Amino acid sequence: MITRGSLIGKIVDDFSSLKHQLDTRNKLGFTDLSLFCEDFIKEVLNITFNLNLKNLNQIRSNNPGLDLGDTREEIAFQITSTNTSKKVNDTLNKITSQQKQTFTKFKILIIGKKQSSYSIQTNTIDFIINRDIIDLDDLLKSIVILELDKLNTLYNLFKLEFRSVKIELEIVDKDGNFESSYSNIAETIPNSPPKNALKYLQERGKDYDKSFSEVLDLYRRLSRVPKISRELLFYIADRGKMQNFNSHFSIIPEILERIFRITQKELIVDINILENEGMVFINDGDIDGRSVPQVEISDEHLNLIFHHLVYNNESIRTLLNTMDFTILDEEE
CATH class of the missing domain: 3.40.1350 (Trna Endonuclease; Chain: A, domain 1)
Structure with missing residues (x-):
């Protein structure tokens, strides 16, 4: 009182x-x-x-x-x-x-x-x-x-x-x-997009221009997402599951609720923000034959970039917090 x-x-x-x-x-x-x-x-x-x-x-x-x-x-x-x-x-x-x-x-x-x-x-x-x-x-x-x-x-x-x-x-x-x-308090929109993303895209093949354009679009969409919501993507990748090396990262929402000690209602706010930018979607998973909702990273390039970082022992969390996508570049 x-x-x-x-x-x-x-x-x-x-x-x-x-x-x-x-x-x-x-x-x-x-x-x-x-x-x-x-x-x-x-x-x-x-x-x-x-x-x-x-x-x-x-x-x-x-x-x-x-x-x-x-x-x-x-x-x-x-x-x-x-x-x-x-x-x-x-x-x-x-x-x-x-x-x-x-x-x-x-x-x-x-x-x-x-x-x-x-x-x-x-x-x-x-x-x-x-x-x-x-x-x-x-x-x-x-x-x-x-x-x-x-x-x-x-x-x-x-x-x-x-x-x-x-x-x-x-x-x-x-x-x-x-x-x-x-x-005066709003987050500054990140401005470190990739210049060529060749470490990730590997080479300038016939589909390079299209793929690089898609990576730039991913960067622009991620830049609109608040930093605290972007961090959710790291925990989906870090604490979640994937069927094989190239599959999408996914996690059941209850794990995220426990990690962050937040309610389902609070979690849905961040999921809605990410879903609005095409980063995640709610999919039907399976646990011992039971249908269970799961949050899955839906953007193909985002999944593959995460796999690229894991393979090269680089930090997904650092990338999402700094939004410095030039780490995907090769010097030309």
Whole structure:
């Protein structure tokens, strides 16, 4: 069971991260908030204060005026990362007569840190600076004293959506890159195809061009497969069976499940990836007359390359992990 301290720690850490990110954005002049971020804050406020806030502005966020409102509690919020007196005054001056009839309490939530003092112009609503301008630190003070069930609800909200909020606030450079982009963690596509594969193909016979083209195609398809899925091919060859020296490597799935200590469902993910690229298929094997499914390496060249490597005491696993197919080449 997650302790109260762990729940609060996660929320405090995430808010601290959010404040740092917003401070960086504001210094660079990026003060807009997306509707997604606004919706996330809405849920935090609803859980923390037992509200039923709804979006009042579905067109775009960061407009002067009110963003969220709860007609039952007669309370409305402007959500902004801009902490200036001008922003506060613009918000208050934009509140309409209809909104004043609907809401009696008005709050400005600074997503970041508020100023130490504000200069507010005379207005016709009940608005007290120290009470009605709040920031993330003020919000946290209300959160840390919540009962455990609400803390759990907030914790689950942060766990599910906070990463998306952070991504929404990341600055995109001129090339379309941002810090959490999958392109920063995606595997690099291998680029060491064979130049002639003559160690494997043996000679430049009449079928050489066709065979070499097929090997290049195999390389391209293998390059699209994630490294962890490619490694499955090694274990099929290393721990599996073959009928004779030139036959296809195959293995029963249960062996792979035990080797990797994974479930059948997890194993099927990698098998599907490999099957999609024409590397393996599920075939019917036989154990003492019983029909048993087995995973078989289906690509003819891949089987023969594995046989070639075994015969020459070279590592199948190294080839699959490095994807350096130039080891199949002869110097010309």
